[in-house]
Amino acid sequence: MSFALSQTPKYPQLPSETPATVNIPVDLADYSRRTVMIPMRDGVRLNTIIVVPKTATPNHKAGIVLTRTPYSAEALTTNAQSTHLGSSLYGYDNATDVIVQGGYIRVIQDIRGKYGSEGDYVMNRPFLGPLNPTPVDHATDTYDTIDWLIKNVPESNQKVGIIGISYDGFTTLAALVNPHPALKVAVPMNPMVDGWRGDDWFHNGAFRQQNMSYIYEQDGSRANGYKWPTSNWDDYAMFMRAGSAEALAKERGLDQMGFWRKVLAHPAYDEFWQDQAVDKILAAQYAKQPPTFPIMLVHSLWDAEDIYGAMAVYKAIKPLDKNNMVSLTIGPWHHGGAIDDGTTLGQLKLPADPSYWWRQTVLGPYLASYLQDTPPANPKPIPPVTAYQTGANKWQGVPYWPLAKKTTKLYLHADGLLSLNEPTAAEVPSTAYVSDPAKPVPYRPRPSRTAGYEPDNGWANWLAQSQIEQSGRTDVAVFTSDVLTAPIAVAGEPIANLIAATSGTDSDWVVKLIDVYPDEVPGDPHMGGYQLMIAADIFRGRYRESLSTPHAIPANTPETYRFNLPNAYHVFIPGHRIMVQVQSSWFPLYDRNPQTFVPSIFLAQPSDYRPATQTIFHSTTQPTFIELPTLTNP
Known part of the structure; x- marks a missing residue:
């Protein structure tokens, strides 16, 4: 049975007050x-x-x-x-x-x-x-x-x-x-x-998984009408529960989006990424x-x-x-x-x-x-x-950049020390910590929200948030200088020269260069003991030999990881200290490395995620240091 709609209103109608178009008087605006x-x-x-x-x-x-x-x-x-x-x-x-x-x-x-x-x-x-x-x-x-x-x-x-x-x-x-x-x-x-290499999708091979929601909304419709299905106020909990980035993608329907399928197919720095690099x-x-x-x-x-x-x-x-x-x-x-x-x-x-x-x-x-x-x-x-x-x-x-023409080596030492002096034979030659994928290091205080610019999000300024919480974790290696008596000015890209071993067969390495404020700052008490990141980045160990072809890391074998940190133009002033933190996860901004070599970390299974002992070497023959591009006259 069907019903035809009457063309004649059943009841009397009031005339509409809404005009067909609204025109703002042209002389009103400038x-x-x-x-x-x-x-x-x-x-x-x-x-x-x-x-x-x-x-x-x-x-x-x-x-x-x-x-x-x-x-x-x-x-x-x-x-x-x-x-x-x-x-x-x-x-x-x-x-x-x-x-x-x-x-x-x-x-x-x-x-x-x-x-x-x-x-x-x-x-x-x-x-x-x-x-x-x-x-x-x-x-x-x-x-x-x-x-x-x-x-x-x-x-x-x-x-x-x-x-x-x-x-x-x-x-x-x-x-x-x-x-x-x-x-x-x-x-x-x-x-x-x-x-x-270092913008939105990866940093040195580590996938920036908090941009998955951006891909979903940007690719999903012409007007960004489909919003990422939320389930957690804390992204840390959401990503942990899902496991791998691809598991979360399937769960949320991201695999419908064409760009996600391209990301999934190109985890290494192959021609797909190289041919799109605008600088080249x-x-x-x-x-x-x-x-x-x-x-x-x-x-x-x-x-x-x-x-x-x-x-x-x-x-x-x-x-x-x-x-x-x-x-x-x-x-x-x-x-x-x-x-x-x-x-x-x-x-x-x-x-x-x-x-x-x-x-x-x-x-x-x-x-x-x-x-x-x-x-x-x-x-x-x-x-x-x-x-x-x-x-x-x-x-x-x-007149030019980088401004610094001099390189100063900042050496890691035993007992969490950091100095401009090379290690000595009398020192303990290494520092170790256990990296557990079941408890990755948060990249910012929890709850961590999806990248965005809502007033309560905190995303925009997370790189300037204090690293004091991370410095107290047992899975973060911390090295700190004495209180500076003279300024040290950095003007260019610091370079991490990390000699490290893992008991696993793959690993991420995060290196952070930090300005540590005095315990108390007169007139600004909230900055007392503040640990301000000056330059920090991540490197996925499988790409140490080739960015385009991953290789497993030989277990318990010292390997050299040399990679640039972002540019800095900063003076470490007297009364402050310099700190270097080394860790193996930066979660959930970057996907977890299972620490077991698999062809694609996107497809890692729960059994692939295993704890690993990470060893940082700082001996006379295997020194770990940060190359600082420094100015002679700060």
Whole structure:
């Protein structure tokens, strides 16, 4: 039986009070907002929002500041309650004060496959080549977008700058590959560059499993509509209960997502990852034709997400910069902190606001020099490197990076000592601890939440959290110097030279360089005894011989593990001490190493996870030390 719906209302209806459309009076706001679908060369149209300040007119043209994002152009440009341009732009990727003060046209575009844009989404879409046989990538999409903008925005002065953080930093770098002639300046901030070496997906082979929820939501739908199924307030408990990362993926349905299947198929640094590394791509391009327009790379010293990318690109392309187009900023920030409040870094207090100072003193004049028809008169030159020296807490303009030309070896000793002196024959030659996969070392105090920026999450600043809790664990080897009587200034990448053995056949090694504050800090009691990580990273032991081909570790045999820690620009001041911590898990940020060699740790079974005795050697013939790039005059 079926029933037909009556076309005539059964009861009398009141007239609707809701209009078909709502138009904000055009004279009320100090800007206009346009939404357009810009066609790409393959016919796909990309949703683009153009925000034009009323100071920009066809007779008084302005430069364009472009960002290409997977995070919703609509959300980043819409504040229906505001009639002011500055308040209409939300924080992420919007250096709002600089954009408003510069009078720029703000353009934010959804990348293909996300939110209002057409086309298929591919995570960090590879550039044209073996991994992408199509005619389009982020470089061509940026080129086509800029070409359309300069022809169709009458208020434009034909000068375009591109800026972006994180994923949007990756798309900013993509614009540098065969760039459009109207692109005059680029500011890639904390960009995703190499997902295996040290950005979002792996660090030196160890999988960053707390990004599984990001993959689920980013890959799951055009508008991130499918949310990661939660079951625990504490991620530590959730990952432990599931076992391996792949077991959790199957449990939560992550295996439906195409990018997860790629990650699962490529645990080593094979051609899949190597061919996508943006630093390698740009180095190959600039070896043929050096940069022809200015590029400012922005790096955050406590970046919990993309601490590798900006410095890797700088290292790759600066030697090819024949025209002095490439500059660098190194700031005391978390991921994206340059456009955030910079007065604190977690519990660490910083004088003034380093973020605001940088935006007003460096970023603003830098963009104005290349995007405004009449740049500021007598602008102060931007130094090749603008770097904030923590410890001394001051901005400095320096000529190059790394600044240090001297290497100082910091040796591990028996009885938990650390010094600039080599070990002696009289010392106990090694220190041992037991690493138990059933009780991995937390990377931050529990409960640890999924990576994100909710106010109560704590994710953004975890790299600056005190390591005092970890220093009391029996599965963390701790080495501490005497109280310093003279400053030691680090300016570059510390290098871990670890000689270690494991009773297992695989192992992870985490090395942390730490500034230990005095037991009491006058005027700031919460910093008493604080253990601030200055540089820290993880290395998966199976890749000690080859990053692309894993090898089992011979049990109970000393092996050398040499790997770079992230860049530091820091002064260990008198009255402080230096600490090095060594451990074999950093959970649940990184998946547990079963400590039994298996072809893929993603597929490790419960029986593969076994305790192992880890031995750190510090003898005259087998010294473990940290190479510190130090300044002669701190």
